[in-house]
Amino acid sequence: MDDRFRAKYPRLGDGHFQVTSAESPRYNCVAWAAGQDSRWWAPIEFSWWPETAQVGWSVKALESVFKLMGYDIASDPGLVPGLEKVAIFAADDEWTHVARQLESGYWTSKLGQGVDIEHELDGLAGSPYGDVAVIMSRPRSSAPSAPPPLRYLSYDVVGA
Template identity: 55%
Template sequence: MDDGLRTRYPRLARSHFVVTSPPSEAYNCIAWAAGHDTEWWDPLGFWWPRDALAEWSLRAMLDVFRILGYSPAFTGELETGIEKIAIYGFENDPKHVTRQLESGHWTSKLGKNVDIEHELDGLCGSKYGEVLMVMSRPQGARPRGPIPLVRRGVADAVGA
């Protein structure tokens, strides 16, 4: 099942990818990369970690994943005992977040569309930009207890 993904993401056509779930509006790439599949995370409306910067920026994305225990990494290569996420975008404008699987491939939620397993550069291009940052944490180093999420509206965002 391709559903036009090779057209929207031309680098997928030249790399490994597999569709791993049907379309869903329940969650997005940020939530999926954070290990959640029941909320749509967005600082400008929907759910967002309570203590994270509430704006759409690379700084805010880094803040979210720091709260989740991640720190900047040197490479997107698979490392034993390390969990990784990668943020795609254009300069300070993040467009997508993906999470590395134990196989070394990456898993992404494509908006309201499907989840896919892919190579890191498979989503680079005009839609999501390039990989801006890879972050890592020791495997299993999740925060204790649930991350407090708050329902955000546009009026809650910085600068609104």
């Protein structure tokens, strides 16, 4: 494994891990988990965020984003045929990262402005992302789902 990943995410070396894309600053983990790769989704100025979702860094705010896309709270991160899952990571009661489960049972993540990776769920736990706080699931569709309507956040939306 590349040393740049080993230092920041030490648990990635314990199991399945592979880089699946080139680096890209165009999108982040939230967009990637939502199946999008053209906009940066974040509750901060000069970013995109679903129109009717709560704006903020609380886990509940990120849950509201995925509820708009048909996800509900789930109890188990294990693979269930016919379900697509996301895992919301948090530290100090604020979300830090989100990963999406693949049909293989492995997870896919976008690491900031860097690469996409395929990994085991616990591969990112204990890293700067904290730990998995919430698992959500929805029926898996063969067609990509459309994102909820997005708005571009400006200073007056996110505050000082």
